[in-house]
Amino acid sequence: MSQDLRIGLVTKEWPPHIYGGAGVHALQLTQALRKKITVDVHCFGEKRQDAHAYPLPESLGSLNPALQAFTTDIEIAQALGSVDLVHSHTWYANMAGHLASLLHGIPHVITAHSLEPDRPWKAEQLGGGYRLSSWAEKTAYQAADAIIAVSNGMKKDILKAYPDLDPSKIHTILNGVDTQKYSPTKDPELLARLGITGRYAIFVGRITRQKGLAHLLRAWANVSPDIGLLIAAGNPDEPAIGKEIADLIHELQLTRKNVWWQEKMLPQPELRALLSSAELFICPSVYEPLGIVNLEAMACQTAVLATRVGGIPEVVVDGVTGELVNYDGDGTALESALAQKISTLMGNPEKLANYGALGRKRAVEDFGWEAIADQTEALYRSVISSK
Numbered sequence: 001m002s003q004d005l006r007i008g009l010v011t012k013e014w015p016p017h018i019y020g021g022a023g024v025h026a027l028q029l030t031q032a033l034r035k036k037i038t039v040d041v042h043c044f045g046e047k048r049q050d051a052h053a054y055p056l057p058e059s060l061g062s063l064n065p066a067l068q069a070f071t072t073d074i075e076i077a078q079a080l081g082s083v084d085l086v087h088s089h090t091w092y093a094n095m096a097g098h099l100a101s102l103l104h105g106i107p108h109v110i111t112a113h114s115l116e117p118d119r120p121w122k123a124e125q126l127g128g129g130y131r132l133s134s135w136a137e138k139t140a141y142q143a144a145d146a147i148i149a150v151s152n153g154m155k156k157d158i159l160k161a162y163p164d165l166d167p168s169k170i171h172t173i174l175n176g177v178d179t180q181k182y183s184p185t186k187d188p189e190l191l192a193r194l195g196i197t198g199r200y201a202i203f204v205g206r207i208t209r210q211k212g213l214a215h216l217l218r219a220w221a222n223v224s225p226d227i228g229l230l231i232a233a234g235n236p237d238e239p240a241i242g243k244e245i246a247d248l249i250h251e252l253q254l255t256r257k258n259v260w261w262q263e264k265m266l267p268q269p270e271l272r273a274l275l276s277s278a279e280l281f282i283c284p285s286v287y288e289p290l291g292i293v294n295l296e297a298m299a300c301q302t303a304v305l306a307t308r309v310g311g312i313p314e315v316v317v318d319g320v321t322g323e324l325v326n327y328d329g330d331g332t333a334l335e336s337a338l339a340q341k342i343s344t345l346m347g348n349p350e351k352l353a354n355y356g357a358l359g360r361k362r363a364v365e366d367f368g369w370e371a372i373a374d375q376t377e378a379l380y381r382s383v384i385s386s387k
Helices: 021-033 065-079 091-104 122-126 129-143 152-161 188-194 213-220 239-253 268-277 292-299 331-346 349-366 369-386
Strands: 006-011 038-044 052-054 085-089 108-112 146-149 170-172 200-206 228-234 259-262 280-283 303-307 322-325
Touching: 006 021, 006 091, 021 038, 021 085, 021 292, 021 369, 038 065, 052 065, 065 091, 065 122, 065 129, 085 091, 085 369, 091 108, 091 129, 108 129, 108 369, 122 129, 146 152, 146 369, 152 170, 188 268, 200 213, 200 268, 200 292, 213 228, 213 239, 213 331, 228 239, 228 268, 239 259, 268 292, 280 292, 280 331, 292 303, 292 349, 303 331, 303 349, 322 331, 322 349, 331 349
Parallel strands: 006 038, 006 085, 038 052, 085 108, 108 146, 146 170, 200 228, 200 280, 228 259, 280 303, 303 322
Antiparallel strands: none
16 A cells, blocks of 8 residues: 555445445445545544544534535644645545645545536525525535546536536546445345345435435336335435335335335345345335446446436446436326336346346446555655646
8 A cells, every 4th residue: 555645535324324436435435545645534423443533522612504515614624734646535525635625725526426506405404504505515516626427427417516617637446346345145034134036126215305215106106016125215214205205115014015214224234145046136216326336236236217317327228227207397197107117127037137236247347446445645746746
């Protein structure tokens, strides 16, 4: 490992509290980078052995979540004086990177996992804090030395959201997947324990409007009751979407015994086994910069049905590793398209198996973390040398 480069990586999520693709990315990128350079992780929350963590004082627990994040960002910025470059992930951490750059005179690199202007439903979760998160993201992006887009679609979205940015400072480095941890795995005892029987499709993701789960559940009413659906989803953004999803699932369960809901975050080995045993993974997102969970499903050799939004078409090759449906803002049309595609695909197990095999091959060959770490380190060195 080279000791001549020390990076401060700032992330809200870090084990044991990872609940989204940005957290998975931060963890696996760090693991790959630490084989090459020194990476100091600074994360939100209680103390950890493998990262510098910053718990929120109890006295600040009543603050709006955006203000809570800013409080933690200030602490982290103060602590980043000994690194050569700071790399932040999501708006929660972007302000820490921005302040550290100003305070210590070090470069700041951002990985864009999502964009606040493209997620107006966040106002339901954050209230007026959504205006604060939007300000923080815009300010950090405009001042950053470089921005990593996790897909070419994401790069286009960044320039659309922030047209004043210099396109030359936006670099596309795709997300990756650990194809050793995520690989075809069978666990009949797990299926039996969870009461899962027969053929089934699976959804994995947070309960947020972005993931389109409500559309999938409405579509499922028009799918054959012979096909099961496993929903691995929890951590709702806010009470309204949580209640909507719970009501839709309950409505399906009134007439179907093969709709299962796992609300708690599953351990990775269990998730891997459930993905592997499913015949189809469904990603009905209405907004998705890339979608790491699609890569995880592909790595488990499971066919994917996803929406043609954001960076998803750069991962799921339509007609090769799965199939795509269009989404143009019309939820009813999306639900109809999903129901039709699910029924057609689940009626053709041979095609699903072929998609799964080719998906595994693509995940291994095109999305390995070693190559992504090499590209990221090269960007770090380029930014530092030009500073």
